Amino acid sequence: MTNMAAAVDGEVDIAYVREVLDKYQDARGAVIPILQKVQTHYGYLPRAALEMISHTLRMPLAHLVGVASFYAQFRMTPRGKYMMKICCGTACHVKGSAKLVEKTAELLDVNHGQTTRDKLFTMERVACIGACSLAPVITVNDEAVGYLDMEGIEDIIHKLRDENAIAPK
Amino acid sequence: MTTATLTKPRIYVGLGTCGIASGGRAVLAKLRDELASQQIEADVIETACVGLCHAEVLVDVHMPDHSRVIYQKVKPDDVPQILTEHVKKGAPVAKKALAQWRMDKPVYDGIPAFEQLDLNQKQIRFILQNCGVIDPDSLDEYIARGGYASLRKVLAEEKWTPEQVVEFITKSKLRGRGGGGFDTGWKWQECAKYKADEKFILCNADEGDPGAFMDRALLEGDPHSVIEGMIIGGYAIGATFAYIYCRAEYPLAVKRLNHSLAELRKRGYLGKNILGSGYSLDIMVKEGAGAFVCGESTALQYSIEGKRGMPRPRPPQSVEAGLWDKPTVLNNVETFANVTRIIQIGLEKYTGYGTEKSGGTKIFALSGAIKNAGLIEVPIGMTIREVIYDVGGGIPKKKKFKAVAIGGPSGGLLPEAKLDLPIDFETLTEAGAMMGSGSLVVCDETTCMVELSRFFMEFCADESCGKCTPCLVGNTALLEMLARITRGEGKLEDLVLMEELGKQIMSMSLCGLGKSSPSPMLSAMRYFREEFESHIVDKICPTAQCVGLRRYEVLPQVCTKCGACIKPCPTGAMMGARKEIPFINKDLCIECGLCYDKCQFNAIR
Numbered sequence: 001m002t003n004m005a006a007a008v009d010g011e012v013d014i015a016y017v018r019e020v021l022d023k024y025q026d027a028r029g030a031v032i033p034i035l036q037k038v039q040t041h042y043g044y045l046p047r048a049a050l051e052m053i054s055h056t057l058r059m060p061l062a063h064l065v066g067v068a069s070f071y072a073q074f075r076m077t078p079r080g081k082y083m084m085k086i087c088c089g090t091a092c093h094v095k096g097s098a099k100l101v102e103k104t105a106e107l108l109d110v111n112h113g114q115t116t117r118d119k120l121f122t123m124e125r126v127a128c129i130g131a132c133s134l135a136p137v138i139t140v141n142d143e144a145v146g147y148l149d150m151e152g153i154e155d156i157i158h159k160l161r162d163e164n165a166i167a168p169k
Numbered sequence: 170m171t172t173a174t175l176t177k178p179r180i181y182v183g184l185g186t187c188g189i190a191s192g193g194r195a196v197l198a199k200l201r202d203e204l205a206s207q208q209i210e211a212d213v214i215e216t217a218c219v220g221l222c223h224a225e226v227l228v229d230v231h232m233p234d235h236s237r238v239i240y241q242k243v244k245p246d247d248v249p250q251i252l253t254e255h256v257k258k259g260a261p262v263a264k265k266a267l268a269q270w271r272m273d274k275p276v277y278d279g280i281p282a283f284e285q286l287d288l289n290q291k292q293i294r295f296i297l298q299n300c301g302v303i304d305p306d307s308l309d310e311y312i313a314r315g316g317y318a319s320l321r322k323v324l325a326e327e328k329w330t331p332e333q334v335v336e337f338i339t340k341s342k343l344r345g346r347g348g349g350g351f352d353t354g355w356k357w358q359e360c361a362k363y364k365a366d367e368k369f370i371l372c373n374a375d376e377g378d379p380g381a382f383m384d385r386a387l388l389e390g391d392p393h394s395v396i397e398g399m400i401i402g403g404y405a406i407g408a409t410f411a412y413i414y415c416r417a418e419y420p421l422a423v424k425r426l427n428h429s430l431a432e433l434r435k436r437g438y439l440g441k442n443i444l445g446s447g448y449s450l451d452i453m454v455k456e457g458a459g460a461f462v463c464g465e466s467t468a469l470q471y472s473i474e475g476k477r478g479m480p481r482p483r484p485p486q487s488v489e490a491g492l493w494d495k496p497t498v499l500n501n502v503e504t505f506a507n508v509t510r511i512i513q514i515g516l517e518k519y520t521g522y523g524t525e526k527s528g529g530t531k532i533f534a535l536s537g538a539i540k541n542a543g544l545i546e547v548p549i550g551m552t553i554r555e556v557i558y559d560v561g562g563g564i565p566k567k568k569k570f571k572a573v574a575i576g577g578p579s580g581g582l583l584p585e586a587k588l589d590l591p592i593d594f595e596t597l598t599e600a601g602a603m604m605g606s607g608s609l610v611v612c613d614e615t616t617c618m619v620e621l622s623r624f625f626m627e628f629c630a631d632e633s634c635g636k637c638t639p640c641l642v643g644n645t646a647l648l649e650m651l652a653r654i655t656r657g658e659g660k661l662e663d664l665v666l667m668e669e670l671g672k673q674i675m676s677m678s679l680c681g682l683g684k685s686s687p688s689p690m691l692s693a694m695r696y697f698r699e700e701f702e703s704h705i706v707d708k709i710c711p712t713a714q715c716v717g718l719r720r721y722e723v724l725p726q727v728c729t730k731c732g733a734c735i736k737p738c739p740t741g742a743m744m745g746a747r748k749e750i751p752f753i754n755k756d757l758c759i760e761c762g763l764c765y766d767k768c769q770f771n772a773i774r
Contacts, residue, residue, distance in 0.1 A: 028493070031475030032458055036417070070477040070634075072459030073417050089379030090574060090610045091536035093624050099766075127461060127628065128379035129418050131186050132536035132610070133222030133543050142420055144190035 012046040021056045031057065035068055043079045072126070080115040080122040082160055083141050084108075089128025091135040100136055101125055103150050107157050120164060121157070175233040178211040178256050183227035183301060185218030185389045186382075186421060187543075191225035192244070199245035200228070203252050211256065217390030217425075219301025220544030224267060227301070230255050236276045239283065241267035270302070288541050291559050293522060295530045296506045297546045300390030305425050308432045311393040317438060319512035320397050324404065324446035334405035335361055341511045341519055342528040347373055347464070347501030348579065348605045349681070350527070350594035353508075356498055360406045360488035363496040370408040370450075371492065371499040372399055373469060374415040374422070377461040378577030379628065380608035383532040384502040386544050388415065388422035391506070392429045396452065398505030400443065401512065403450045406498050411452040414469050417459055426454050461632035465680045466491070466499045468634065479634045480680035501606070503532060524550040524593050531592070531607055535561045538568065538613035547592075554588040557611060566769075568613035572697070576605025578625045579685030581692030582618060601692040603685065615771060617714035618697040619704050622690040623651040629686035640683030643674040647687060656717035659705040668694060713765065713774035720774065721758055721765070725750050727772040734764035734773060 020037045024030040031053075038049050045068055054061040068074040086104060088097050105111055108121050115122040131137045134146025140156065180200065184193045197215070204211055219227060224241035230251065231237035238261045240251060247265055255261045261269075261277050268283040269276060276282070283289060303310040311317070323329045329337075339354025360368070372395065376384040387395060395413075403411050415423050430452055433439040441449045455473050462468050463478040470492045472478035491497025507529055511519045520528045532546045533556065540562030547556060553573060557563065564570050572582045575592075581602030583590070590596050594604050612621065630644040647670060650663050671687030678684045694701060703709050710718040723734075728750050735743045735751055742758040745751030753764075765773045 029455075029473055029475040032472065033456070036456060036458065067475065067477055070460060070479075071457075074458060090577065090608070090621075090624070091380050093379075094537045094610060094612055094616055094621070126418070126459075127377060127632070128381070129186075130376065130382035130385040131190055131222075132380050132382055132534060132608075134187055134190050134225075135536060137190060144186055146187070146190040 012042065012048055014046070014048050014052055016041050017049045017052050021053065025056055031059070031064070031067055032071075035074055039074060044075045044077055047076075075113075078115065078119070080120050081164070082121050083139075084121055084123045085126045085129065085139045086123070087127075087129045087131070087135070087137045087139070088125045089132060089135075091132035092128075092137060095135040097136045099150070100138065100148060100153055103153055104138075104157070107154060120161065175231065177233065178209070179214060179229075179231040180211050180256075181214045181216045181227075181229035181231070181237075181301075181304075183217065183219060183225060183229075184215045185301075185386060186419075187218055187222040188225045188227065189421075193226045195245050196226045196228065196243055196248060199248045200252075203248050207249075207252055207257070209252060209256055214304045215306075216301050216303065217305050218386040218544060219390075220297060220386065220546075221267075221301075221541070222543035223541050224543075227267075229270075230261070232256065232259065234275075235259075237270040238277065238280060239267045239269065240265045288545075288560050288562060291551065291555055292546055293530050293548055294546055295510060295522070296387070296394070296503060296532055297390075297544065299394065300386055300544075303391070305390050305392055306428055308393065308429065308436065311391070315513060316393055317397055319509050320400055320438065321444060322512060323401055324448060325444045328446070331361060331405045331407060334401060337512065337516070338405070338508060340516055342523075342526065343504065343507055343511065344527045344594065345501055346503035346507065346531065346606070348378075348576065348603065350604060353500060353504055356488060356500075357402065357405050359486070360496050360498045363489055365495050367410065367493070367495045368406060368408045369492045369495060369497040370399060370403040370406060370411045371469070371473070371497060372411070372413040372502060372505055373464060373466070373499055374413055374419070374502050375457050375464045375469060376416060376419075376502070376606060377464050377632075378579070378606050378608050380534060380536055380574065380577050380610045381606045382534045383544060383607050385419050385422055387502055387506055387532070388419065389425055392422075392425050393433075394506045394509045395502050396426075396429060396433065396439075396505075398508035399452060399500075400439065400450055401508055402498065402500060402505065404446075404448050406496075408450060408498070411450055412473055412492075413452060413454045414457060414463070414473060415454055416457045423454055423456055430454070460634070461628075462634045462680070462682050465682060468680065469499065470497065477634075479636045480682075482679060503607075522548040524591070527594055531604070533592075533607045533609050535609050535611070537574075537610040538564050538616070539611045540565050549593050550591045552589050552591050553583065553609075556592065556609065557588070561609075561611070564611065564613050566613075568615065570611070571614045571616060572612045572618060572621075572693075574610040574612065574621070574625075574689065575608070576603035577608045577610075578628045579603055579681065579688055580605045580608075581688050582612075582621065582696065583692065584696040587696070601688065601695055603688065615712050615714070617655075617710055617712040618693045618700050619651065619710070620655055620712075620714050622693045623648065623655055625689040626651055626686070629682065633682065633686075637677075637679040637683060639674045639677040640679070640686065643670055643678075644683070644686050646670060647674075647690065651690065654701065654704045655710070655715040657704065657708045657715075659701075661702070661705055663705070664694065664698075664701060710774070713771065716762070719760065719762070719765065721753055721755075721760060722774060723751055723753065724772045724774060727770055729770055729772070731769075733767050733769070737763040737767050739763065 137146045228240045228243045343353045345351040468478040468480045487497045626648045630648045740757045742754045
């Protein structure tokens, strides 16, 4: 978890964590739902949030991080605006998902689990997302796109980049 | 098929994950626009997967007093025509129509009935009967099609005792559909024996096998049939609370489950004193967090408890001490849907499907190199050949069948010679495969078996929880050896070692993941040994899939002289004129692989 410290935590407003904890802290086995809510809100698990959860649930931080790091879903570094999950299940593999990974990595200049510098894209290779009949398939923020080829992935990335270039921020 | 009488046209849009991915949302938006601008009054219903994923986006049009027509591969531009001709003028667009459900007469001429489609000839839509047909978010539609009749029969009308339910399920010979094929009735009986202040019934919807999407389709398309089976199961074992453990990768399934549960609570099918029977049960959906091993029962229970999802040694079995150390029964999504249907149609009819040892039907997810990719349901005991060729439509692009991966990373790779085996639990295990959860990924001649074994091994090594050494170290060692072979650095001794190590991992691992992870590799080595040997001895990958072994040459016997490989070459290394076998200038070639990708005939390796 070396990258955990690298996260910019100082600026995170953890009021939302309190809200979640108030709702769930007495429920049995609530650790994972709490982590899920927090991650949905912040896009990742900020260290300050983990500390607060650990304190409230009286669970050592090491145990909590142990749980969080066990599951593929949780991340401890901020994610980009668009989560590009490339399915690497059997059917997608047979239909060439390895090349999609290569191409996406090349287009975004990142590797598995990394976020682009402009904070726009995070790329991840994931196990089967259950849309095998449309292989190869990726999801962009949970929207599945099927029958993808090299031009298709290029189009998606360019389109999203263009959209975000126009919108003033 | 009974539906409430229609007063105005009904239009269904298939919006399962596959429908959405094929552009279903755009079709739906266009449909809504068109209805408004053409001033047509109609109900628009979002339904789920009917299993015909290769034909998505599917739009059904149901006119009052007419049969319901299914349109396939609908694009937004097709919508105006369908509305004008079918809905306004009453003449279906036969060109886009796939089939019609004969619900209400009269039927239309020139459109085949759904049951008469080739791919439906050998299928029995028993568990999938509602998927893609009803609005999954509507409890009333489910009830109108016989839903909750089983629950009412058990709890209210015939007032079965829990023992009666267990006995009934035992007699049905229902076996767990999650992979292991465990006898459901026996599991329930064992759990019912234990007295405790709390008991749990769990539904395993952590469908992690790459290549399997039966549970997703069922949860998205007919969530109530699963919930109904769960309540009946809960009653049989005396459960006090229930959880559905659903993977986080299935957001739509989670949404539909939560919606259905809330509706049931309102209507008295769930909560305190269900249907006035005195039995109380509530169900909660727990979202998984992305760990394949959590499909294993003890790991799943730890995950619900909020711990790391690592399996534990057994005994005690879950039926004795499972979730929070209380007696627990865990069944798969499809198993619960089976429970509902068995009680609905009765033992005699149900055991009529299937084989001597296991009753009923099984849903399979067909994908890979197959024409009719999608969801199919066939009686247990059908041969693999029938499934692939008669139901699946065979291999596309005139390629040759090579292998079928049954049961995902825990299953096996079976060759042509094994195609006439019946699909049932025992036969597949003997052949070195496994029914698994029901994924069938078909590979044609362009798929390298060594590379596919490596892929499955990579998955297992990745997903190993790391608790027991055989799985943690063994799978990684196997992965390294396989990777070496795909790079052309393998040795013949490796094969002996791999076989030995594989068997050891299978016998010594703690849970089902390790016990089955070498299985695809071992079956590949058993049936496709010459392919492994040619990687090692001749340094040739017969399918040219292994990048490390590519040498980029044109095979003159195979080449059709189409010239397609010449244009994409960025350096001009690929030379030749039309109707001539091309030649690769090695001085210019940068081994980018574009010519290889372009070649339809495997003439470049």
